[in-house]
Amino acid sequence: MQTSGLLNTYFVDPHTWDEMYDQDRIREQYRHVVNYMQQLSLEELNRKEELARRLFMSQGITFTVYNSGEGIEKIFPFDIIPRIITAAEWSHIEKGIKQRLKALNLFLKDVYHNQFILKDGVVPIDMIYSCPHYLREMYQFPVPYDIYVHIAGIDLIRDADGSFYILEDNLRTPSGVSYMLENREITKRIFPDLLPLNNVRGVSQYPNILHNNLVSLSPRQISNPTIVLLTPGVYNSAYFEHSTLARLMGVELVEGRDLVVDNHRVYMKTTKGLQQVDVIYRRVDDDFLDPLTFNPNSVLGVSGIMSAYRKGNVAIVNAVGNGVADDKAIYCYVPAMIRYYLNEEPILKNVPTYRLDNPDHRDYVFKNITNMVVKKTNESGGYGMLMGNAATEEEIINYQAQIVNDPRQFIAQPVISLSSAPCYMQGKLQPRRVDLRPYALCGPNGIEIVPGGLTRVALREGSLVVNSSQGGGSKDTWVLEG
Amino acid sequence: MLSRVADSLYWMGRYMERSDGILRMLKVNYAYSQDDVYEFSWKPVLKLFTYLDNEQASALAKSPRAILKYVVTDKENPNAVVNIVARARENARSVQDHITKELWQCLNDYYHTTKEDWLAQWLQKDDPITILDVLIKQGLLYYGTADITMSRGEGYSFMNIGKYLERAILSADILSVRFTEGDYDINADTDPNYWRYLLLSISGYELYLKTYRSGFEARNVVEQVVLNPHFPRSIIYSLERLQRYFSGIKNENTPGDFDELEFMIGKLLSRIKYSRAETLIQQNLFQFLSEAKNDMYEIANCLTRHYFAYT
Numbered sequence: 047m048q049t050s051g052l053l054n055t056y057f058v059d060p061h062t063w064d065e066m067y068d069q070d071r072i073r074e075q076y077r078h079v080v081n082y083m084q085q086l087s088l089e090e091l092n093r094k095e096e097l098a099r100r101l102f103m104s105q106g107i108t109f110t111v112y113n114s115g116e117g118i119e120k121i122f123p124f125d126i127i128p129r130i131i132t133a134a135e136w137s138h139i140e141k142g143i144k145q146r147l148k149a150l151n152l153f154l155k156d157v158y159h160n161q162f163i164l165k166d167g168v169v170p171i172d173m174i175y176s177c178p179h180y181l182r183e184m185y186q187f188p189v190p191y192d193i194y195v196h197i198a199g200i201d202l203i204r205d206a207d208g209s210f211y212i213l214e215d216n217l218r219t220p221s222g223v224s225y226m227l228e229n230r231e232i233t234k235r236i237f238p239d240l241l242p243l244n245n246v247r248g249v250s251q252y253p254n255i256l257h258n259n260l261v262s263l264s265p266r267q268i269s270n271p272t273i274v275l276l277t278p279g280v281y282n283s284a285y286f287e288h289s290t291l292a293r294l295m296g297v298e299l300v301e302g303r304d305l306v307v308d309n310h311r312v313y314m315k316t317t318k319g320l321q322q323v324d325v326i327y328r329r330v331d332d333d334f335l336d337p338l339t340f341n342p343n344s345v346l347g348v349s350g351i352m353s354a355y356r357k358g359n360v361a362i363v364n365a366v367g368n369g370v371a372d373d374k375a376i377y378c379y380v381p382a383m384i385r386y387y388l389n390e391e392p393i394l395k396n397v398p399t400y401r402l403d404n405p406d407h408r409d410y411v412f413k414n415i416t417n418m419v420v421k422k423t424n425e426s427g428g429y430g431m432l433m434g435n436a437a438t439e440e441e442i443i444n445y446q447a448q449i450v451n452d453p454r455q456f457i458a459q460p461v462i463s464l465s466s467a468p469c470y471m472q473g474k475l476q477p478r479r480v481d482l483r484p485y486a487l488c489g490p491n492g493i494e495i496v497p498g499g500l501t502r503v504a505l506r507e508g509s510l511v512v513n514s515s516q517g518g519g520s521k522d523t524w525v526l527e528g
Numbered sequence: 529m530l531s532r533v534a535d536s537l538y539w540m541g542r543y544m545e546r547s548d549g550i551l552r553m554l555k556v557n558y559a560y561s562q563d564d565v566y567e568f569s570w571k572p573v574l575k576l577f578t579y580l581d582n583e584q585a586s587a588l589a590k591s592p593r594a595i596l597k598y599v600v601t602d603k604e605n606p607n608a609v610v611n612i613v614a615r616a617r618e619n620a621r622s623v624q625d626h627i628t629k630e631l632w633q634c635l636n637d638y639y640h641t642t643k644e645d646w647l648a649q650w651l652q653k654d655d656p657i658t659i660l661d662v663l664i665k666q667g668l669l670y671y672g673t674a675d676i677t678m679s680r681g682e683g684y685s686f687m688n689i690g691k692y693l694e695r696a697i698l699s700a701d702i703l704s705v706r707f708t709e710g711d712y713d714i715n716a717d718t719d720p721n722y723w724r725y726l727l728l729s730i731s732g733y734e735l736y737l738k739t740y741r742s743g744f745e746a747r748n749v750v751e752q753v754v755l756n757p758h759f760p761r762s763i764i765y766s767l768e769r770l771q772r773y774f775s776g777i778k779n780e781n782t783p784g785d786f787d788e789l790e791f792m793i794g795k796l797l798s799r800i801k802y803s804r805a806e807t808l809i810q811q812n813l814f815q816f817l818s819e820a821k822n823d824m825y826e827i828a829n830c831l832t833r834h835y836f837a838y839t
Contacts, residue, residue: 105629106621106636119640280622289624299625304530317534317682317835318779 052083052475056468063208063465064477065129075130075526076468078244082237083127088473094236095126095470101235107228109283123519124229125469126236129480129501130244133528136497139202139210142394143486144493145384147198150215150371151488152387154194157370158184168386169379176454177376178424179369181332183339187356190263191490194365197256198486199223199500202394204465211397211462213481215380217372218364219329222500222520223252223485224287227294229522230498245527249498252485253294256327259489260297263361264324271324273297274314276305278330278346288329302330307350310357325361326351332366374423374457375401398460403453411458415442418458420449433510435461464510467521469503479504481512482523497525533626534686535836536619540627540635541690543616547609548667549698550577554599555660556729560721561592567721570595572705577607596656600663601648609663610642628677631670638666685776688769689831696766697824700817702730703753707814714809720744727752730761750813751805763820767797770827777835785834792830796823 058064066076083091102108102121109120131139156163157174164171174180199220201213230249234241257273264271277288279301292299304314305323313320328335334344339352354360370376378399381392400407402420411418415434422430432445449456466477484499501521502512512518553573561568570592574585577599588594600609617639624632641647642663651659678684706722707714723744727733732752739756740748756762771793778786800820808816 103640104633104637106624106632280618285621289621293625293629297625298530299623300530301532304532315531317529317531317777317782319782 053080056475056477058466058477059463061206062463062477062479063204063206065465065467065480075132075244078240079128079130079237082240091126091470092473098124098126098232098236101232102228105228107224107286109286122225122514123503123505124232125471125478125503125519125521126233127468127470127475128233128237128522128524129467129482130524130526131482133526135210136525137528138393139482139484140495140497142210142212142392143198143200143484143495145388145390145393146200146212146215146380147195147486147488147493149380149384149387150198150217151193151195153383154365154368154371155189155192156387158367159186163383163386166386168382169376173375173379174370177370177373179332179367179373181367181370183352183356184365184367189365190265190358190361193263193488193490194368195371196259196263196363196365196488198488199483200486202482202484203397203462204482206463208465210394210482212380212394213397214374214377215372216483217368219331220483220485221284221287221329222483222502224290225520226485226496226498226500226523227252227290229500229520233522241524244524246524247497247527249496252487252496253291255487255489255494255496256291257295257297259487260295260325260327260361260363262490263363265358265361266322266324268324272314272321273325273327274300274305274323276300276302276326276328276330276348278302278334282329284329291327297327302344302346302348305348305351307348307354310350310354310359312348312351312354312360323360325363327363332369335362335366369424374399374421375403375454378457397462400458402449402456402458407458408449408453412446414460415446417461419461420445420456420458423455423457431511433461461510464504464512467501467503469505469521471505476507478507479510479512480521498523529626529682529686531836533623533683535832536623537626537683537686538690538831538836540616540619540623541687542694543612543619544635544667544670545691545694546698547612547616548664549695550599550607550609550612551660551664551667552731553577553702553729554596555657555664556725558592558596558656558660559728560725563721567719573599576701576705578605579607593652593656596651597648600651600660601642613639613642623683626683628673630677631673634666634670634673638663638670641666680776682777685773686835688773689777692766692770692773693824693828695761696763696770697821699730699753699761699763699766700821700824702726703750704814704817704821707817714746714813723749732759732761735759747805747809750808754800754808755803755805764797764800767793767800771797782834789827789830789834792823792827796820796827 058067066073072080099121102124107121109122153163163169164174195217197220199216199222201216202210203213204210226249260273261271275288275292275297277285277299289299298314300314306313306315312323314323330346333341335347336349336352337344337347338349355362355366377396378401381396384390384392400411402408402411418434420432420434432441464479464481467480468475469478480501480503482499482501484495486493486495501523502514503519503521504510504512505517505519557570557573570589571585574580574589574595580588588598598605598608602608603610605611617635620627620632620635647659674687720743724733727736727749736748736752739752752759752762754763757764757768759765774789774793
């Protein structure tokens with residue numbers, strides 16, 4: 047049989063950690079996958095790629111781009127070769143995220159109650175009060191079980207020496223978990239028998255764990271509380287994820303217009319009249335949640351929902367006001383929080399971060415701008431970012447003017463050479479940069495992290511930006527049994 | 529069940545039934561147009577399924593391929609099959625957690641098929657019946673998947689309420705279209721081909737032959753399409769199903785809403801049930817059908833008022 051000779055074209059950048067290659071040797075965890083792929087001809091590989099595309103399309107795992115009045119369905123690009131994480135790597139990641147999440151939940155409780163960490167000067171007070179996501183509406187409000195972050199999607203990257211760093215904490219409404227689940231289903235179809243051969247740990251328990259956590263938050267002590275997932279609607283790019291999660295958990299998927307608040311209780315409008323809602327897993331941002339409290343122009347939210355929340359008649363997941371903890375300027379203080387609240391050393395390192403409201407930091411960053419990534423503290427999804435190594439002279443000058451204008455809104459980090467993983471593209475195996483987003487669930491019984499996550503890929507050669515809004519794709523992520 | 533969800537399921541049912549009706553009608557009429565060049569006219573089809581005025585319809589009626597394009601793939605035509613399937617699919621998309629994954633995939637595949645370039649091209653160049661059959665089969669797949677996979681709950685009832693209400697309206701429309709042609713006299717009608725193709729388009733031809741054996745008489749056709757309870761596209765069959773699925777959503781919370789609709793459906797059904805084909809023809813069939821359709825529209829409005837209103 048003619049084999050594809052796939053590995054002959056795979057050239058790794060020597061200054062980058064490659065997930066598959068250790069110099070010229072294939073890492074142990076990739077052995078089975080490489081063997082399997084080498085037995086396939088190019089036609090077979092192309093057929094598998096096509097099969098994956100068709101499966102996504104037919105299941106409607108798509109997002110719609112509205113162009114000249116007509117919706118065009120696109121699939122989030124998927125690379126067929128899995129990203130593999132060993133048991134040892136995973137156990138390190140798991141410990142590190144649990145530790146970090148624990149500290150972040152304590153921080154949110156503190157910052158909305160006694161504010162010890164501010165009084166002790168560990169986090170400067172003006173950092174909190176200048177953060178637009180610090181919501182006074184949440185001050186002195188006791189959330190159930192002191193849990194603010196029920197679902198976290200903390201992003202990790204890997205430097206040239208292979209060590210993991212935390213890139214950012216997503217503590218508001220992190221998305222992408224449906225791709226973790228669906229990518230695995232697709233892998234089952236395109237690489238039959240390969241999952242058991244590699245002892246890959248399953249991810250399908252995620253919806254059950256989440257559902258159990260949601261049930262436990264119900265303010266009414268009843269056997270069958272009403273749980274809903276609040277979506278902005280079919281035009282939201284993550285709508286597929288919302289309906290998938292609702293289906294997998296067996297809960298009602300609602301829009302703001304399906305809900306109504308009466309006497310500080312939330313109800314949904316059903317064919318049998320109004321039915322009281324106990325727990326809301328919302329995928330609507332804080333600002334749009336309640337037009338009476340936040341943005342008055344919002345039509346996605348529910349009027350009066352915050353009053354019901356503050357009365358304790360409904361639980362909202364994630365809690366409102368979490369943005370203060372995943373602000374990119376607060377990010378620099380998370381290691382200090384871990385030491386302050388837990389008296390432990392951080393297991394997972396932060397990427398070195400320069401705060402641009404500090405004049406010394408700013409001078410340093412401006413001098414070394416070509417080796418820096420500058421980000422806005424309140425943006426996500428890869429928007430409003432300056433990649434110093436790729437920007438033009440003019441872009442840099444304009445950006446610097448913006449920074450001087452309002453330095454609190456910016457942070458800078460050295461350009462980190464993300465690790466690369468093999469991708470099958472245009473009939474060739476090629477290295478592309480990846481990151482990793484595991485999903486952590488925090489309930490009354492502690493934190494659980496499903497062994498897996500979303501691996502995002504920068505599909506353009508040499509690119510370091512993996513966000514889907516910037517042309518990123520995804521991979522199935524395997525965590526191996528130890 | 530959420531009112532919005534019930535609304536979407538109901539409209540998914542209606543749109544799917546409508547797309548099926550249009551495609552069958554087109555298929556049979558295309559065959560008819562090949563058969564009987566002088567007698568045949570596309571005008572009834574255009575009157576039924578498009579919003580074109582008389583002049584526009586006359587212009588289009590000369591070219592079968594242009595009609596196929598307009599009624600099946602023209603995105604500018606709000607009632608084109610592509611648009612109807614897209615609407616059924618958008619309704620399904622917003623209630624994915626209430627229909628089975630199989631049903632969603634089936635409808636989603638149908639939607640993607642209607643968007644394929646080859647479909648529009650073949651419809652213009654190749655044998656149109658092959659293409660119409662491809663689409664009709666996708667619809668059948670939807671019906672079968674719904675039947676096999678959906679649980680018999682409230683959602684299934686709303687889907688079927690939409691489906692049978694749409695079918696009853698469609699059958700009344702198909703039967704009455706001829707009467708809109710000015711001075712049409714049903715007793716003087718001697719055009720057997722018209723009636724034959726009408727029956728063919730609603731899969732009632734074989735049943736007609738078995739029941740009546742003789743040639744085509746308007747009276748018999750009316751009897752079958754309005755009054756035969758064993759003919760799945762008759763008005764009475766559709767309304768009986770409607771009544772059955774409606775009784776499935778009865779519950780204690782909203783007795784007033786239920787009673788009003790139950791009364792309306794029951795009244796219309798008995799008016800049709802206790803009539804005869806001869807009397808209907810003698811007493812102005814066209815008017816009878818118009819009144820029945822108005823009652824059906826009123827049922828639809830009442831459903832919206834009592835069960836779907838959520839804004």
